[in-house]
Amino acid sequence: MSVGQRLKHRQLGLTDEQVIEMYTYMLKARTFDERSFVLQRSGKIAFHVSGIGQETAQVAAAYALNKEKDYFLPYYRDYGFVLTVGMTMRELMLSVFAKAEDPNSGGRQMPGHFSHRKLNIVTGSSPVTTQVPHAAGFALAAKMKKQEFVSFVTFGDGSSNQGDFHEGCNFAGVHKLPVILMCENNQYAISVPLHKQVSGSIAERAIGYGFPGVKVDGRDALEVYRVVKEARERAIRGEGPTLIEAVMYRIPPHSTSDNDMLYRTKEEVEENKAKDGLLAFRQYLFDCGLWSEAQDAELAAALLEEVKEATKYAELAPFPAPEDTLRHVYAEEGEV
Numbered sequence: 225m226s227v228g229q230r231l232k233h234r235q236l237g238l239t240d241e242q243v244i245e246m247y248t249y250m251l252k253a254r255t256f257d258e259r260s261f262v263l264q265r266s267g268k269i270a271f272h273v274s275g276i277g278q279e280t281a282q283v284a285a286a287y288a289l290n291k292e293k294d295y296f297l298p299y300y301r302d303y304g305f306v307l308t309v310g311m312t313m314r315e316l317m318l319s320v321f322a323k324a325e326d327p328n329s330g331g332r333q334m335p336g337h338f339s340h341r342k343l344n345i346v347t348g349s350s351p352v353t354t355q356v357p358h359a360a361g362f363a364l365a366a367k368m369k370k371q372e373f374v375s376f377v378t379f380g381d382g383s384s385n386q387g388d389f390h391e392g393c394n395f396a397g398v399h400k401l402p403v404i405l406m407c408e409n410n411q412y413a414i415s416v417p418l419h420k421q422v423s424g425s426i427a428e429r430a431i432g433y434g435f436p437g438v439k440v441d442g443r444d445a446l447e448v449y450r451v452v453k454e455a456r457e458r459a460i461r462g463e464g465p466t467l468i469e470a471v472m473y474r475i476p477p478h479s480t481s482d483n484d485m486l487y488r489t490k491e492e493v494e495e496n497k498a499k500d501g502l503l504a505f506r507q508y509l510f511d512c513g514l515w516s517e518a519q520d521a522e523l524a525a526a527l528l529e530e531v532k533e534a535t536k537y538a539e540l541a542p543f544p545a546p547e548d549t550l551r552h553v554y555a556e557e558g559e560v
Contacts, residue, residue, distance in 0.1 A: 230512045232446050236453070238287070240514050246287055246308075246445060247509055248523060250279040250502045253304035255527040256313055259535060260320055260335075264480045268539065269320045273336050277475035278408050279304035280501030281442035282378075285406060285470075288452035289376055295344045295362045297355040297377040300336030301408065301474075305378070310343040313530050317538035324544040330551070331544045353383040356392035356405065363401035363465070374402040374459045376452075382413025384426045393467065397433035402459035404452060405467045408442065410474035415487040427469035435465045442470030443501030446508075472501065 233243045253275065260272040275282070282304035289296075291309050298305050303316065311327075318326040320335040328339045339347035346362065348355055359377035366373050383389055384407050396403050407426050411418050430437030436458075440451045448470055455466035473496040477484035484493075509515035 230508075233512075236446060236450055238446075238449070240512075242287065243509065243512075244514060246283050247502075247505055247515070249283045249286075249308045250304055250445075250505065251523060252313065252527055252530075253279045253283070253307055254502060255524075255531050256303055256307070256316055256534075259531045261476070261480065263320065263535070269335075270322075271335060271480055272320065273300050273479040274474075274476040275301035275303045277473050277496070277500060278302075278410060278442070280445045280505060281406075281408060281448045281470040281472060283308050284445040284448035285376070285378075285452045288449045289456060290373070291343075293344075293371075293373040294456075295346055295359075295373060295375045297346045297348065297359045297362070297375060298338050299348065299352070299355065299378045299380065299383070299408070300334075300338075301380075301410075302336075302338065302378055306338050306340070306343075306345060309345065311338075311340060311345070313534040314537055315340075317531075317534040318541060321538040321541070322543065323538055323541040324548070325541050330548060332549070353379055353386035353388040355379065356383075356388050357395070359403050359405070360392045360396045360401055363396060363403035363459075364399060366402050367399065372460055374404055374456055376404045376406070378406045378408055380413065381407060381409040381411070381418055381426060382416065382421060383407070384429070385413075385421060393430070393433040393465070396465040397430075397435050400435075400462065400464035402462075403465045404455045404459060405465060406452070407467070407469045409469050409471045411472075412474055412478070412488075414478045414482070415484075417487070425469070427467060430465075430467035433465075433467075435467065437467040437469065439469045439471065442472035443499060443504060445501060445505045473499070475500070 257274050257276050263269045264272045278301055282302050286305050286308035296309060315327050319328050322331040324331050328337060337348045338345050355377050359375040362375035413421050427437035427439040438451050440447050451468055458466060475497055
């Protein structure tokens, strides 16, 4: 690796400390994900949908955005993203245990349906892609109020075929809205492989809506950071939306209810595990002389203790009261 390649993060405006933080969030998301799988298999929680293999792009994108100003509409695999913009391991565990303190829904929604008002994470729901028109709406608000923020929305490759995607893109394109749409193309729409669901390039669909589409290696953190940063700069300048197709691979099954060996092979999964973006980014830090095996082991041990503490806290936390089922559904006394 050349000196330029070793110092690519500095060329992009990232400090040594920031790239170490990025790796920390990637590993934190992976640690949460792996623990959640074990909890589901042991009967402690009911369901888990994994983001393993997609953390690299999620964390890199978060670093390219403004956590104080921008609005975020993540999809259900975005643990790396929500942790990076401020959610805690404990909050995520409260969600998977469906406890009353869960900031996403008070324990009433499935895991991965993120919502956090203080962090500008906009409420998501189970029907896929509904967040895309919402993101266009937030971007419209930015334009109407003449405020310098963007909305950032993610979704899977299967979602790019839904009507909500096309309606959101068309509206954003017509009104030149400050929205960044990032497709996390993980090669599968549940069990349907990409070649059976998409003809052509997802990124090139942006051309039909009058704004740029960019295809990027979603396993290359620094490239994702560069592309999202440039998209944000375009949006703030009033140049409109950008569609980003971040190409990656979903390493685990679609969810804990899925048998992925019915539609793909172990050989395919193992081949893609070897290309894991998290491992590639760790190697980059090694090559830069910023990280060591000893530091990596120390971080892994610290994150393991953090996830254990979060698990214990969430498991002991109270469930929502039955009468809370209708909260935020009907107006309550004293509300306007």
